[in-house]
Amino acid sequence: MIPFNKPFLTGKEAHYMYQAVYTGKLSGNGAFTKKCQRYFEEKYGFKKCLLTTSCTDALEMCAILCDLKPEDEVIVPSYTFVSSALAFVRQGARIVFADSMANNPNIDAEKLESLITDKTKVIVPVHYAGVACDMDKIMDIANKYNILVVEDAAQAIDSYYKGRALGTIGHLSAFSFHETKNIIAGEGGLLGINDERFIRRSEVIWEKGTNRSEFFRGEVNKYGWCDTGSSFLPSEVIAAFLWAQLENLDMIQHKRKELWNYYFNGLQALSKEGFFRLPQISKYATNNAHMFYIVCRSLDERSVLIKYLKDHSVSAVFHYLSLHKSDYYKTNYVEIPDLPQCDLYADCLVRLPMFYELQSEDVEIVVKLISTFYKSRD
Structure with a gap:
């Protein structure tokens, strides 16, 4: 039988997971988490990256960061996984579905402007099969109407648009490390941040609505509840597995x-x-x-x-x-x-x-x- 998919192991996953276990630091945001995040920031040029437990979680963080109000509209291609829309629905947004291109499953950027109203707050281009949407066209429209762009780059690791890494072009982006992807962690995801105004709040949302990250960096002498959020960060075991993949x-x-x-x-x-x-x-x-x-x-x-x-x-x-x-x-x-x-x-x-x-x-x-x-x- 030739299966549709088979997860690939480089051989270092168990070794790094063993290291993570025996450091005594198993919860999130440890050494392997930082190595993975730094890898994306340095290799592709993100202003900030945060590992998440899934791409869905990364998209949900994007939806929170976009500060959506009930009835705000978010444009999403209809040909995509449900998470591309669901993350924004959970924040009360109204989804406006866009069609694909005639020669490509990606969102048809030529038809985007006709979908925009005074309630449109976000456009979510999905880079299907890791192939770029027309990001210049999308960003021009977004800038014209003061709309945020969240790249669903779940399938798009190490893929480019006119020399720019996918996920680094919109204001925010989300990647997947599900076992069906090129680089895997079983489950796992990444939030990419390209607009500095979202950096501090993203860390707070990531850490259950607290400024815990600032506390551990020594920037504040205590931490507490200061915003909405959830437990979005993965354990060190997941990050260790992912690091073995990124090395290869x-x-x-x-x-x-x-x-x-x-x-x-x-x-x-x-x-x-x-x-x-x-x-x-x-x-x-x-x-x-x-x-x-x-x-x-x-x-x-x-x-x-x-x-x-x-x-x-x-x-x-x-x-x-x-x-x-x-x-x-x-x-x-x-x-x-x-x-x-x-x-x-x-x-x-x-x-x-x-x-x-x-x-x-x-x-x-x-x-x-x-x-x-x-x-x-x-």
Whole structure:
């Protein structure tokens, strides 16, 4: 069986976790936490980074930092994971869903301005598959209307837009280290802060609404409750696991990009014959090889293809359902928007196996199966 995903271990995870355990400092914000945060700040240029227990937690911190009031509007692509919207719903915001691009699942920046009202407070671009949204366009619109931008960079570690690391362009950003991501910690996330006005408050929110971080740095002689917040920081065990992964980021990325290119080159001829669409990487974006997907011609075709691959011991899966068609949205919102590109990806996109230990021979097997499937149908 060729699985869809298999978590990769570098070999140092247990060693660093052992170190964390025997330092006697197991709660959050210890040595490994600081090393991981400093890694992102120095390598990518964030003003401040804070590890979290998940990307969802990082997004919830973003929503708190945006100081949303009831009925404030937040623009989110409908083709995304529920956390992209849920984090802001929990702060009382009204979600306005945006459509995807015709050639890419990312938010269609050309249509954003038409969604803006005097209640719009935040835009949440999601860098699907680690490929950049059109951030210049999005930031120009945000600056024009004095709107905050929160990058959902869950899938976008080590990916760039015009030479700038994803997550460093908007005011705030969130990353994921879930076991399906390029760099993993089982669960885990990161809040990226690019606007200095959010730095102090983010630490308070991170530490359960207290100025505990300032106390441990010796900046105040006591700490107490001074804002809202929660227990967002992960334990040192999680940070230690993550550090072993970050040490090997370049090696992991190199292998994943090789596998992605095997897929692309192997399937290109079939795509040119019109059987399906391959991912398109915009000129302004890099590819971090988070996933490889194809876009089938119909929902029925996708369903049959997934079953065919499963019958031949290959696990391929579809991805997001349209959030604007979810039970929650239909129950709580009167108007259901028409978002045809989002629905296209929800119905037709299928993800192929992609993980570090996948071999080129495995990719060749998957490519040959897909070729046989389409040639027999044709």
